[in-house]
Amino acid sequence: EENGIIEPRDFEKERNELKAKLEAITDDKGNKLNNFIPVPRDIYKEVNGDPPDLMGFFGDLAWRAAGTVGHKKVHIFENDTGPDDSVHDWTALFISNKSELKKPTTIFEASELLREVLHVEA
Structure with missing residues (x-):
């Protein structure tokens, strides 16, 4: 991101630190979640367009990232954007x-x- 706050030379270091922190997130009881936080180019044969720097799959799909920001805690138990009764599977x-x-x-x-x-x- 040309207008970002991370210097281009520090990008990979910062991304890898964030990746490690996201992988280490535990559930609300402190149990390991086995989060999968890949770099798109590491898992796809070809990456097109402007891919995200990281992708996040939390708790083997039992948890997901909130679609909103500003929560006062790491874990929320109600859907932040409305009903979501779907089931997810790899x-x-x-x-x-x-x-x-x-x-x-x-x-x-x-x-x-x-x-x-x-x-x-x-």
Whole structure:
């Protein structure tokens, strides 16, 4: 960020310090969360556009970063931006009451199934 407060020469050092601090965040009882805080270019074959400096996945997706700032504490237990009853998973989540649907075993089968169910042409 050309208008940022961190000198360009200090960027990686500062980013790595922040990464370590985010990885060390514990839950409200002090238990380790196993936070995953990757640098985008370290996990993707190709990074396009203006990627974030870090990405944050907290508590194996059991926790998330608040979408607002200014809270007086690290942990908040109510959604800060409104209802969020979704379920998150590393490999995605698809729920259906249609027993005749074949369970996809690859991302390609999942894509085909979703196009079929949502009536979207390839």
